[in-house]
Amino acid sequence: MADAHQGRARLRQIIESGTAVVVPGAPNALTARLIEEVGFRVAYVTGAGIANTYLGVPDIGLLTLTEVASHVAAIDAAVSIPLIVDADTGFGNAVNTWYTVRTLERAGASALQLEDQTFPKRCGHFEGKSTISGDEMADKIRAAADARTDPDLLIIARTDARAEYGLAEAIRRVLLYREAGADVTFVEAPESVEEIETVAREVPGPKVLNYVQGGKTPEMPLERLQELGYSIALYANLPLVVGMHAVRNLLEVMHRQGGVADSPPFVNWTERQAVVRKDFYDALGERYSTAPPITQNGAAPRDGVPVTP
Incomplete structure (x- = not known):
């Protein structure tokens, strides 16, 4: 992003808009x-998607x-x-x-989600999760809030205590995290509309509701979530699992x-190159080339080639 602060300010405005x-x-x-091309804001x-696609692990x-930061920067x-x-x-x-907040803020994050699981963590819809104490997590939220250099960087505090201790304890925890400095709260894996x-x-x-295909949380209309005061309907891995399904089906047919x-x-050739903005890089090559430019229609390259894709 050309101006990370502007992105953070824009996200804060979206979250606080109601x-x-x-x-x-x-x-x-x-x-x-x-995601951006389709029009999402x-x-x-x-993290689960990076683990699955980059390392092939759960x-x-x-x-x-370091691996997360490199992906965020890219x-x-x-x-x-x-x-x-x-x-x-x-x-x-x-x-x-x-240190994590400082690192990921430099990499370009506009908001950071932190959770109260023990380390190493597990997917929020896996069985066998365990959590640290609410007080220890509150200390981590205070550290996160202190670490940010841009006040518009949002801290999202997630609790996984619902599975281990029940909904009442999960609610007590996110209230504690909010008091410690979290901007947005996130109770992971509520199991019914009544719990939501x-x-x-x-x-x-502001609150997050996370949907996982095959997970524990029922899906609700966006309008109803807004009425309830939720700010984010999160589909963290839906693009990934749909893509996996399509690719595997294709490979099975080929095999x-x-x-x-x-x-x-x-997607056809033109669409594929448009997504990765090949035109920009072609124009950039023409701008810095001493050789005669090559164009599709023989016309001279246009002036004023942009410097960002």
Whole structure:
């Protein structure tokens, strides 16, 4: 993003506007480009998606901060929309969390999601999760709030205590985290519409609701979420799992038939190059080339080639 502060200010304005937004997840820059191209105003950098696509491993805390930061920087360079970044547990204690916030803010994050699981964490809809104490997590939230150099960087505090201790304890925790400095709260994996409504009634301020295909949380209309005071309807890994399904189906056909007799739906060559902005790089090459320019119609290259894709 050309101006990270502007992106953070824009995201804060969206969150504080009282409207609910759908936020899809991106495990890489190409997916983020598609999210932006379609017209979404915000993207979510998914730790689970990076773990699955980059390492081919489950979401069980195997990613390092360095790996996450490199992905955030690449995605931020590719799009102009704000990025909510999955920062897991802050990669350690309160001091680690402070350092994580500094690192991911420099990489281009507009908001950071931190959770109260023990390290290494697990996907929020997996069984067998455990959490640190609410007081320890509150210390990490205070460290995160102190670490940010841009006051518009949002801190999203997530609790996974619902599975371990029940909804009442999850609500108590996010209220504690809000008092510690969290801008947005996030009760992971409520298991019914009634639980979603209870969180809305008892927790003030902006909130996240996370949908996982095959997970524990029922989907609700966006209009109803907005009425309840939720700011973000998060689909952290839906683009990823839909893409996996399509690719596997294609590969099974190719393996069975030795090729593809009937071509499945696909983006054509022009569409593919448009998503990765090949025209920009062609123009950039012409700008800095001493050789005669090559154009499709033989016309001279236009002046004023932009300096950002």
